[in-house]
Amino acid sequence: MEVSTQRWQEGVELEVSLGCSLKELLTKQPHIPEDYLQKRIAVIFLNGSPVDDIDSTWVGDGAVIALSAQMLGLVGAAMSRKGLISPLRSSISARTEPINSNGRGTIRLKLFNALIDELGSTLLKHISTTK
Amino acid sequence: MEKILRINMSGEKGPEVKETPLGDYAGLGGRAMTSAIISKEVPPLCHPLGTENKLVIAPGLLSGTAGAMSGRISVGCKSPLTGGIKEANAGGQPAQVLARLGYAAIVLEGKPKTNDLYKVIINKDGVKIEVDNSLRGLPNYDLVAKMRSQYGDKIACISIGTAGEMKLAAASVACTDTELRPTRHAGRGGVGAVMGSKQVKVIVLDDTGMKVRQPKDPEAFKDANKRFIEGLTKHPVTGQGLPAYGTNILTNIINEAGAYPTYNFKDGKFAGASKISGETQAELEVKRGGVATHGCHRGCVIRCSGIFHDKDGKYLTKQPEYETVWAHGGNCGIDDLDMIAQLDFWDDNYGLDTIEMGATIAVAMEAGLAKFGDAKAALDLVHEVGKGTHLGRILGSGAAVTAKVFGIERAPVVKGQAMPAYDPRAVQGIGVTYATSTMGADHTAGYAIATNILKCGGFVDPLSTEGQIDLSRNLQIATAAIDSTGMCLFIAFALLDQPETFQALLDMLNSFYGLNLTADSVTELGKKVLKMEREFNEKAGFTKEHDRLPSYFKTEPISPHNITFKIKDEDLDKVFNW
Numbered sequence: 195m196e197v198s199t200q201r202w203q204e205g206v207e208l209e210v211s212l213g214c215s216l217k218e219l220l221t222k223q224p225h226i227p228e229d230y231l232q233k234r235i236a237v238i239f240l241n242g243s244p245v246d247d248i249d250s251t252w253v254g255d256g257a258v259i260a261l262s263a264q265m266l267g268l269v270g271a272a273m274s275r276k277g278l279i280s281p282l283r284s285s286i287s288a289r290t291e292p293i294n295s296n297g298r299g300t301i302r303l304k305l306f307n308a309l310i311d312e313l314g315s316t317l318l319k320h321i322s323t324t325k
Numbered sequence: 326m327e328k329i330l331r332i333n334m335s336g337e338k339g340p341e342v343k344e345t346p347l348g349d350y351a352g353l354g355g356r357a358m359t360s361a362i363i364s365k366e367v368p369p370l371c372h373p374l375g376t377e378n379k380l381v382i383a384p385g386l387l388s389g390t391a392g393a394m395s396g397r398i399s400v401g402c403k404s405p406l407t408g409g410i411k412e413a414n415a416g417g418q419p420a421q422v423l424a425r426l427g428y429a430a431i432v433l434e435g436k437p438k439t440n441d442l443y444k445v446i447i448n449k450d451g452v453k454i455e456v457d458n459s460l461r462g463l464p465n466y467d468l469v470a471k472m473r474s475q476y477g478d479k480i481a482c483i484s485i486g487t488a489g490e491m492k493l494a495a496a497s498v499a500c501t502d503t504e505l506r507p508t509r510h511a512g513r514g515g516v517g518a519v520m521g522s523k524q525v526k527v528i529v530l531d532d533t534g535m536k537v538r539q540p541k542d543p544e545a546f547k548d549a550n551k552r553f554i555e556g557l558t559k560h561p562v563t564g565q566g567l568p569a570y571g572t573n574i575l576t577n578i579i580n581e582a583g584a585y586p587t588y589n590f591k592d593g594k595f596a597g598a599s600k601i602s603g604e605t606q607a608e609l610e611v612k613r614g615g616v617a618t619h620g621c622h623r624g625c626v627i628r629c630s631g632i633f634h635d636k637d638g639k640y641l642t643k644q645p646e647y648e649t650v651w652a653h654g655g656n657c658g659i660d661d662l663d664m665i666a667q668l669d670f671w672d673d674n675y676g677l678d679t680i681e682m683g684a685t686i687a688v689a690m691e692a693g694l695a696k697f698g699d700a701k702a703a704l705d706l707v708h709e710v711g712k713g714t715h716l717g718r719i720l721g722s723g724a725a726v727t728a729k730v731f732g733i734e735r736a737p738v739v740k741g742q743a744m745p746a747y748d749p750r751a752v753q754g755i756g757v758t759y760a761t762s763t764m765g766a767d768h769t770a771g772y773a774i775a776t777n778i779l780k781c782g783g784f785v786d787p788l789s790t791e792g793q794i795d796l797s798r799n800l801q802i803a804t805a806a807i808d809s810t811g812m813c814l815f816i817a818f819a820l821l822d823q824p825e826t827f828q829a830l831l832d833m834l835n836s837f838y839g840l841n842l843t844a845d846s847v848t849e850l851g852k853k854v855l856k857m858e859r860e861f862n863e864k865a866g867f868t869k870e871h872d873r874l875p876s877y878f879k880t881e882p883i884s885p886h887n888i889t890f891k892i893k894d895e896d897l898d899k900v901f902n903w
Contacts, residue, residue: 199608203577203599236561239581242594242885260581264561266818267647268768268800269747269755270575273582278821279796282754286582286886306577307570307604 255299335435354386355811359401369864373405385811389424396622416621417500417509465507486676489517493721512678549832556826573603584751597660651746652683658697675711684743692731740765763858806851
């Protein structure tokens with residue numbers, strides 16, 4: 195299976211087990227190595243909100259998750275997880291309350307920039323169904 | 326770089342050339358040089374297009390050396406767009422060439438007594454100024470081709486297109502790149518209109534026979550430059566993201582955050598973002614035989630530019646920047662990269678600021694002059710400007726004027742200058758900078774994310790309003806400092822994360838000039854520049870009421886986060902309290 199650059203940017207739908215943190219979901223289901231997640235994925239969006247704490251941010255059914263390497267520019271850099279200037283976008287930051295959602299569900303996963311090449315093919319090996 | 330070239334266009338027998346020593350301006354480069362001369366020598370209440378205004382063109386402190394990233398050039402004046410002080414900067418070759426010719430600045434003064442159009446030729450033998458009315462009406466690409474045929478391909482050009490000749494407030498000053506194309510623009514604030522008011526169409530620079538500028542301590546400089554390059558190369562932004570995708574890498578990120586102004590700042594997300602993103606753009610460029618990784622000047626190691634070919638594999642324009650793709654793309658509802666590239670080419674050719682023009686066309690679309698998403702209509706509007714029709718002259722005067730003429734409330738401007746590609750409701754911190762910058766709405770005013778290194782001041786509480794104010798202040802100081810070195814602002818990312826890279830930059834400056842600069846002294850320079858600029862603006866009639874966003878940003882929520890700009894006016898007034 196191949197997914198084009200544009201398709202990764204728009205997102206691929208994945209069937210996943212819910213009721214876990216964002217970190218648990220990303221590392222245990224599409225199997226993103228934890229070291230890679232911590233060091234390379236600097237920007238994470240959950241439903242359009244930049245995430246700071248992946249341990250305490252929960253994922254619900256229908257969530258849209260977008261992953262990116264470190265960004266340039268004032269606003270780009272402000273999107274980084276727990277970044278020095280992330281307070282600039284505090285009004286849109288992701289909330290961390292647990293979501294009461296269990297069982298199977300669907301998420302849409304987007305990859306941006308260098309992560310498309312670095313992560314795309316690896317993710318596809320661990321994805322059972324995609325749309 | 327021990328002298329300033331002053332060209333008085335008001336001379337009785339034509340332009341008069343004078344070389345002066347640096348004097349009080351010694352040790353200044355880039356924005357520090359332009360703002361120092363403007364604030365000291367230009368009456369703040371003068372008309373921007375009148376005799377008393379001056380156009381200052383200054384390379385950076387390390388331009389013309391073997392130092393990496395040193396090819397930025399600053400252009401300063403009293404702005405016809407904002408009415409305040411202005412510094413706009415660009416890449417390209419002129420900074421390196423001008424510095425090797427020994428000039429720390431060119432100052433265009435006065436105004437000719439006739440309608441003649443002039444060209445200035447500077448080489449190792451001196452300065453010549455000639456009347457050349459055959460250049461009248463030439464757009465930038467044709468103009469540079471003509472200069473190339475007359476003076477050879479070793480030159481670099483600083484020029485204006487037809488917009489500058491017409492003295493339109495959105496007119497840019499073009500600088501040629503390494504391929505001798507007029508693709509790098511000091512775009513903001515109408516600096517091209519001021520060059521047009523001096524009736525100088527082009528400055529042709531030729532450093533043939535001149536040597537690379539030599540440092541006081543060559544070994545220390547070489548070592549520092551090596552460490553500086555290593556720092557830039559290993560950093561994920563300057564070593565990977567920018568070279569691979571250019572600045573347009575931001576489209577997906579800002580769009581995903583809901584901070585991507587769309588349809589004239591009505592929405593924060595654009596459905597067509599993935600069609601015009603940096604990732605898609607780079608893939609298309611490579612597929613068509615263009616280039617996705619390319620430096621805009623010799624000595625650039627980040628190489629965030631590129632070359633965009635058309636469907637037939639022929640050169641169309643340089644790789645459009647993020648701000649251009651947003652302004653002509655998402656903000657106008659256009660998701661066609663080929664049409665955006667054409668709009669970029671024609672902006673460069675007529676000599677127009679792409680941000681101002683994109684924002685203006687979106688206002689015109691809201692006024693009903695064209696439909697959102699209609700790329701051909703957008704291009705037609707740019708041609709109206711280039712040709713100087715009555716409508717074109719309104720559009721070429723910028724978003725604020727266009728909104729006023731067509732009765733549109735939603736004019737996304739501060740101090741008359743259009744906002745760039747980040748909605749200040751979604752990212753409130755950038756709104757503080759838009760509102761309070763000395764330059765009008767400007768994304769680069771707070772671009773240098775080097776607060777922890779430059780130690781401009783501690784955070785109070787980053788999550789509070791006071792923290793946002795504090796952060797904006799520090800960012801503006803840091804940016805003014807980097808702008809004053811004349812280094813490319815993109816080095817800021819590596820400086821933020823890698824203290825050793827910041828030290829390498831200081832070591833470059835110190836070993837070149839025999840100085841002992843520290844982080845604190847660089848911070849003080851940033852403060853000094855901002856203070857000069859604020860004082861000029863105050864004398865030009867600006868008050869705290871000008872440090873505000875348009876009121877609709879406080880009342881109209883933007884989707885998808887449905888938020889308004891919430892920073893209070895009294896808090897904005899604290900930004901420059903230090």
